[in-house]
Amino acid sequence: MSNSNLSYFNSPALDMKIVMGDLNANVCSDNLGFEKAMGKHGCGSMNENGKRLMEFCSSNDLIVGGTIFPHKDIHKKTWYSPNGRDRNQIDHLMVNGTWRRSLQDVRVMRGADAASGHHLVMAIIKVNLRRTGKKKNMLQPRFNVERLREQKKERKFWITEETWQAIDRRKEVKKQVVTARSDRLKEKYKTKYQEANKGVQKKARANQRAFIDNLANQAEESAKKGEQGKVFQLTKLISGKYRGNASAPIEDIQGKLLTTEAEPDVRWAEHFNEILNRPPPTTQADIQEAEADLEINLEPPTRQEILAAIKSLKTGKAPGLDNLNAELFKEDPDLAAQLLLPLFSLIWEGKKVPDDWSEGIIVKIQFQRRDL
Structure with a gap:
C-alpha cells in the first residue's frame, strides 16, 4: 500500500478528505448502483478505470465532484487529444460524503494558460467551522509587518520584460484557441500556440540560467570578502525555503x-x-580580577x-x-x-x-x- 493510501486511511474520520488528480478514469451520467459515489452529470461512457474509481469511492465514502453540478460539456471535459478531436473527463476531484454540502461547484477553466493537454479543474469549497470558545492566556495577535514593505506584483523577478511580453502573446493565442469556431481555425491557432510556448520556454530557461550565474558570481565575491551573511542569503535564495x-x-x-x-x-x-535544568558545576570558576576598571557611563x-x-x-x-x-x-x-x-x-x-x-x-x- 502506498504512503498516500496510508495517509488517507490513517487521517481522522471527521477531517475533510480531498482526493484529486489525473486518474485516467471515464465516468458516465448513469449513476445506477453508485448513487452515493457520483451524480448524474458525468460525460462519456465508463471505462475500466472508471469502474475501479466508483468502487473505491463507494467503499471509502467519497463522491466525484465533477459529476454533481450541471455544466456544459466544454466545462466538464478536462482533457483533449493532440489532434483536438477526442475529449474526455478523466481529471477528477473527490470529497468524503461528510463534507458533501461544503462542495459548492466543480468546473473546468479552459482559459488558463497551462501549456498542457489538460485543463485546470477548479473547485469551490465553503467550510463552516464551529467556534470552540475563547482560550485563556492567549498571546497577542501578531502584526502583519509585510504590509510595511513595498507592495510588488507577484512575478518571478528573474524573468525579463521581454519574456513577460512573450507570455502575454501566448495568452492571447490561447484565447484564440478556446474561442475558435471551426476546426480549421482551431488547428491553425494550436500550431501557433505550440510555437509560442516553445519560444516562452526557451526564453525562460535562458533567463533562469543568467539569474543563477549572476547569483553564483555574487556569492563568490561575498565569500572572498568574508561576508558570510550575504552568502547565506544568496544560498537560501537559490535553494528556496525548506518546508519541513x-x-x-x-x-x-x-x-x-x-x-x-x-x-x-x-x-x-x-x-x-x-x-x-542541569545541576550546578562541582568546581567554581576562577575569575581573575581586572587590571583596570572600565569607564562605564x-x-x-x-x-x-x-x-x-x-x-x-x-x-x-x-x-x-x-x-x-x-x-x-x-x-x-x-x-x-x-x-x-x-x-x-x-x-x-x-x-x-x-x-x-x-x-x-x-x-x-x-x-x-x-x-x-
Whole structure:
C-alpha cells in the first residue's frame, strides 16, 4: 500500500478528505448502483478505470465532484487529444460524503494558460467551522509587518520584460484557441500556440540560467570578502525555503512511537527539562580580577542612544512575548525613540528590570530524527 493510501486511511474520520488528480478514469451520467459515489452529470461512457474509481469511492465514502453540478460539456471535459478531436473527463476531484454540502461547484477553466493537454479543474469549497470558545492566556495577535514593505506584483523577478511580453502573446493565442469556431481555425491557432510556448520556454530557461550565474558570481565575491551573511542569503535564495514536516512522529526514550496528541507535549517538556535544568558545576570558576576598571557611563539613556539602537535592529526576526517586530520600530525611529525614552528613564531611576524582560519563548525545531 502506498504512503498516500496510508495517509488517507490513517487521517481522522471527521477531517475533510480531498482526493484529486489525473486518474485516467471515464465516468458516465448513469449513476445506477453508485448513487452515493457520483451524480448524474458525468460525460462519456465508463471505462475500466472508471469502474475501479466508483468502487473505491463507494467503499471509502467519497463522491466525484465533477459529476454533481450541471455544466456544459466544454466545462466538464478536462482533457483533449493532440489532434483536438477526442475529449474526455478523466481529471477528477473527490470529497468524503461528510463534507458533501461544503462542495459548492466543480468546473473546468479552459482559459488558463497551462501549456498542457489538460485543463485546470477548479473547485469551490465553503467550510463552516464551529467556534470552540475563547482560550485563556492567549498571546497577542501578531502584526502583519509585510504590509510595511513595498507592495510588488507577484512575478518571478528573474524573468525579463521581454519574456513577460512573450507570455502575454501566448495568452492571447490561447484565447484564440478556446474561442475558435471551426476546426480549421482551431488547428491553425494550436500550431501557433505550440510555437509560442516553445519560444516562452526557451526564453525562460535562458533567463533562469543568467539569474543563477549572476547569483553564483555574487556569492563568490561575498565569500572572498568574508561576508558570510550575504552568502547565506544568496544560498537560501537559490535553494528556496525548506518546508519541513512540523507534525512528524516523535518517539520516547525507549523508542516507542507516540501516537496521542498529549504525549508529544509531555515528551517535549521532559526533553527541555533534561537539557536546561542541569545541576550546578562541582568546581567554581576562577575569575581573575581586572587590571583596570572600565569607564562605564552611569547616566540615563539618551534619545540619541535609543535612536541608534533602533536603527541597528535586524529585521526578519521573530518577535518576543509582546509580538512587536523590529520593523514596527524601524518604520518611524524618531517616534519610537520618543515613546521609549520615558519608559527607559523610569526603569533606570527605579533600578529594576521588568519581569517580562527576563522571560523567553522556547521554540521546538525538530530535525529528521524522531527520538528526543
